[in-house]
Amino acid sequence: MTTPRRDTYTPETLLGVAVQIFNERGYDGTSMEHLSKAAGISKSSIYHHVSGKEELLRRAVSRALDALFAILDEPGAQRGRTIEQVEHVTRRTVEVLMAELPYVTLLLRVRGNTQTERWAMERRREFDHRVADLLKAAAADGDLRADVDPKLATRLLFGMVNSLVEWYRPHPGTGHDENQVAEAVVRLAFDGLRADAS
Amino acid sequence: MTTPRRDTYTPETLLGVAVQIFNERGYDGTSMEHLSKAAGISKSSIYHHVSGKEELLRRAVSRALDALFAILDEPGAQRGRTIEQVEHVTRRTVEVLMAELPYVTLLLRVRGNTQTERWAMERRREFDHRVADLLKAAAADGDLRADVDPKLATRLLFGMVNSLVEWYRPHPGTGHDENQVAEAVVRLAFDGLRADAS
Known part of the structure; x- marks a missing residue:
């Protein structure tokens, strides 16, 4: 678990983190919790950028x-x-x-x-x-x-x-x-x- | 869940069932319980043929x-x-x-x-x-x-x-x-x- 950091993500840079976790864990096996930990920001910060993990998948593919x-x-x-x-x-x-x-x-x-x-x-x-x-x-x-x-x-x-x-x-x-x-x-x-x- | 049937397996025919389940669920995701259900015989019947799922993997590969x-x-x-x-x-x-x-x-x-x-x-x-x-x-x-x-x-x-x-x-x-x-x-x-x- 990383220390929560200030959210300096853009949808684009957040995508880079998400695609890495999707590839490691599989899309099905990835929760918003996993994405939040990997990005080092809260789930609500992620929801500030995107509607959820399916939007991240759509942007990535x-x-x-x-x-x-x-x-x-x-x-x-x-x-x-x-x-x-x-x-x-x-x-x-x-x-x-x-x-x-x-x-x-x-x-x-x-x-x-x-x-x-x-x-x-x-x-x-x-x-x-x-x-x-x-x-x-x-x-x-x-x-x-x-x-x-x-x-x-x-x-x-x-x-x-x-x-x-x-x-x-x-x-x-x-x-x-x-x-x-x-x-x-x-x-x-x-x-x-x-x-x-x- | 299938009705338990009489164990007419040989190690060879049991292997055919195991490899199918390994491919469907992944080796990690397959338990002896899954193998028992798929073969329609008890876990102890499987142990009569092989020492466990790792032996089935070794025989299959x-x-x-x-x-x-x-x-x-x-x-x-x-x-x-x-x-x-x-x-x-x-x-x-x-x-x-x-x-x-x-x-x-x-x-x-x-x-x-x-x-x-x-x-x-x-x-x-x-x-x-x-x-x-x-x-x-x-x-x-x-x-x-x-x-x-x-x-x-x-x-x-x-x-x-x-x-x-x-x-x-x-x-x-x-x-x-x-x-x-x-x-x-x-x-x-x-x-x-x-x-x-x-």
Whole structure:
């Protein structure tokens, strides 16, 4: 238990504390009491900023979702051959995941017990479907290998990308910088691990 | 609560019930009471078969680990070029994951709160290291693309493979059969999604 301190939080900085506790304890396992202790301010101070923990969850997953959906509006996701668009979206998704690691981690772990959780899952599926549609279009262009079903490819691609929340840490010592990781995902996913026969 | 029934379990069939409950509630969240209710037999009947829930965990994760380590002793994992060995191990790991889905799911979700859990995590890391060593050897042969670090490649490969426990279900309606999934993982990982320019 920390000594209560003067409330200098903004909704934004309070969110940083909340998302950390949600990820540690799970959203279901987090009470306003836990948030109050972690922030070092009273529950009523928290209610001064937000209506409750569900609002904190909504703000946190919105931050992740907004960053992900913004990728789809970038020029690289709208111009050129579709396969290049998918490659762009893949690279940028990895970059957003690393830049917004606690927020995307929370988004990926959410289960559907409350309305906000179900909304977050629905939006996440919508993002996956948008990428699946791009892969289907790339297949129609003849730019995707014909022996892998685009829907299955989407699952495997997101499986690989999303696994980063399990091991990527933005600290020295992991031995991988952000550009290296994003580039490795794109190279593996689109060109494969095997050296080109030449 | 089910009506207590005559105990016709063997340690093997009891394991099937236990692994299901462990995956539903988490190992920490499962009591002997939960196991007794799910199996429809008394706690003392369970103790007739096993020493307690930790023995059930050890047997369950051993089943997954034994199946995974057995892959490394197969001829396909020991003969031919190293890159072909890695491809074999990848395909067979996907097949084992699908064939032993609840057991591998439990193995991948285990956290280190008890000695058995820590042992399971250690063995799992050992398997990952064995595959990482194969990838390093394939890189030394010049068969792995030079612009992806073999250690990072191992993480991404397992990220993709292990993500199957989140969505693969061995029932009709998922739209993917086992051979198709294993082949798709190998094609994506080694040759990439992009159609070969020709």
